[in-house]
Amino acid sequence: MSALPLWWPVQAQNLVANPSFEDVNICTEFSAPCAPAAWESVSPESAKLDYMFHQYSGGAGNNLVRLVHRSQDALRNYAQTRLLCPLEKGRSYRVTLIGWQDGDAPPVIELRFDTTWVFRETGHQLTDLQPGLQLDAASVVATDGKKRVFTLQREFTAADHYTHLILGTFRKRPWSTAKIYNYIDSIAISPVSGIGPLCTDAAGQKDSLYNQRRRHSIPSRFYENGEARRRRALEGQLKCITVRVKDHTIFTAAGRAQNPEAAARIDSVVKVYEPATGMKVRITGHSFREGSFSYNKIVGEVNAKKVMDVLIYMKGFSFEDITVDSRGNTQPAYDTATAEGKEQNNFVELEFCMPRPLEEAPVAVAPPAQRPDTLVVPDVLFHFNSAVLNTKLHRELDKLLQKIPTGRPVQLQVVGHTDNRGEEDYNLELSKRRALAVAEYLRLQGWGNYIRHVSGEGEKHPAAPNETMEGRQRNRRVEIIVYQGMD
Known part of the structure; x- marks a missing residue:
């Protein structure tokens, strides 16, 4: 069974914001790409959500979240979000999930629906919560021998007017000497029957989720849970x-x-x-x-x-x-x-x-995070109107990559841009393919584990006016944004 036919028909009524994790959140604490927009970690201070770039085939995009499925301890990380519209009690829904898994064990993902966010100070397994749905009827397709792509799908009836969703492992699993991860590429939740637009508040709910940009600490209103x-x-x-x-x-x-x-x-x-x-x-x-x-x-x-x-x-x-x-x-x-x-x-x-609040005390503020550096890969390093890097100019690209700091934590975001000539859709696709080409070169040079997000912006963000040849050439570029500091 192919992954994409299951995924695409439910996009119009998908109740999950940022379902394939392609939109990134630049968190306020460290001014760095730290999580997919609209998604939260249950224990952000001790077991944060692992947000990763990938180039596996068969998925909905090039970004995913990594969740611990089995290990020798009880520590787990979880992904949670607020649904764009509440589930209707008694109505049937279908959940479709695409991802990858290490190891030979059958993939198992658990979903829990709730009416509020769940936060914890430590990253222990949430065995105190009812796990809800278990997705284990998988269609597994071998890929490169290291990871297996799987599609999980199940129908369920909403037991309440749920507003929130948590992904992870709730039931106790046999311990493992090595960690086994589930890599979640995309998730869709949609009504089984009925067509039409989402609820009237869906757009506002998405904006609210995207505008929450503090992702490395527990919100103060939940801290004393x-x-x-x-x-x-x-x-x-x-x-x-x-x-x-x-x-x-x-x-x-x-x-x-x-x-x-x-x-x-x-x-x-x-x-x-x-x-x-x-x-x-x-x-x-x-x-x-x-x-x-x-x-x-x-x-x-x-x-x-x-x-x-x-x-x-x-x-x-x-x-x-x-x-x-x-x-x-x-x-x-x-x-x-x-x-x-x-x-x-x-x-x-x-x-x-x-015994009395400390609000009147002056609170010292930590120094602001260092502003990111931007390395610009110019159009001339690619073949004409192509996403293929010119091998004769690899030395010039290597000189550029030498500016990435070593010996300290860094995170990389790769963004492609074009000028405004040609069709808008073509430019968007070309910018994404060029960004992916640069990301692959970064991986070959040993920077793969530091890439957090790759995207194409097409002609939307010009660096210079498009009215001149020189301006258009400046706009045809790939930016490597280097964030320094905590991951």
């Missing part, structure tokens, strides 16, 4: 600010430079501290070193006490206002299957709690 809310309820009307740091070096110049946002949050609390205000501080150490729980509990406590010493002896905090605890290696917040994830699980969490 779950365990945090229950804990605070036991303590009365406390307003708490939680800050996660590597260790006591956050108070040094080097530590502040590595994590300016955490340093700014700590500064905002330190400025208003007075013993008489009733502020209480909890410092909890977490350690994920090789060794037993007892050993890690001791290491976590030692690191927490070092932070306490700085607050007391350098920042003027009272010993009576601070409590120290250690969770050892029992509550990892990051992926434990990789060396990088294990290292990230060595941290200290500070909770500054006051």
Whole structure:
């Protein structure tokens, strides 16, 4: 069964915004392409949504999201969105999903419908939620031997007037020594019967979803869900600010430079501290070193006490206002299957709690993210009216790519442009094919893992007037936008 015949007929009534993840969100925290527009991560601070570029055949586009299906730990990431129109209780719908999977296990994707967003502080598997639909009746077609393309389709009857959708793994799965991912290329949800336009609010709902551009942190109105809310309820009307740091070096110049946002949050609390205000501080150490729980509990406590010493002896905090605890290696917040994830699980969490709001305190703002650099691949590096790069000019392209910084995190966005001569649709297609050609060259040069988004804009964004030959030549270009900073 071919993937595309299932996908295209339902586009007109698809209730999912940005269903093939082609539209990118440039998040405000880091001014970088961090997620597909309209989609959110359930745990953006610890298990963010992996947004990736691909060039596999058989899909609806060149961008996808990657979700952890199985691993040796309980950490998972999830994709969620608000539907363009609520489901009608008792009405039948069809869901069609296209994607790829690593490994030989049959692909399984689970969907959960809800009436609100779901956010969590840590990336643990959502086994506390009812999973809802399980899509496991797959049509699997072999591709390159490494990944298998699959199409999942199922009809269901809406049990309520649901407004939100979550994709991921809810049921407990057999653990795996290596991570197994599901790569989601596109999803459609549409009524089984009946034709016509979507609800009258669909366009406004899409605009609202696209305009939400803060994707690396939990929205403040949801931050006290779950365990945090229950804990605070036991303590009365406390307003708490939680800050996660590597260790006591956050108070040094080097530590502040590595994590300016955490340093700014700590500064905002330190400025208003007075013993008489009733502020209480909890410092909890977490350690994920090789060794037993007892050993890690001791290491976590030692690191927490070092932070306490700085607050007391350098920042003027009272010993009576601070409590120290250690969770050892029992509550990892990051992926434990990789060396990088294990290292990230060595941290200290500070909770500054006051019986009255901290809104009147001046809050320090972290330095703005560095503006991205734009490298322009000119028209002359392609064959005439073609998306094929001129091999004789690869040296010139290599000189351009040498300007991409090494030794620091970068994310790349590749955007193709044309002049206004010719048909608009042809120009749009040519710009996309040229952008894909540059992306493929970047991959061959070792930059493939840093590409986040590839698109073609056709003639929509000229860099110069199209009335002159020189202007048109400037407009025929591919831009490599280099974002520096956190991924």
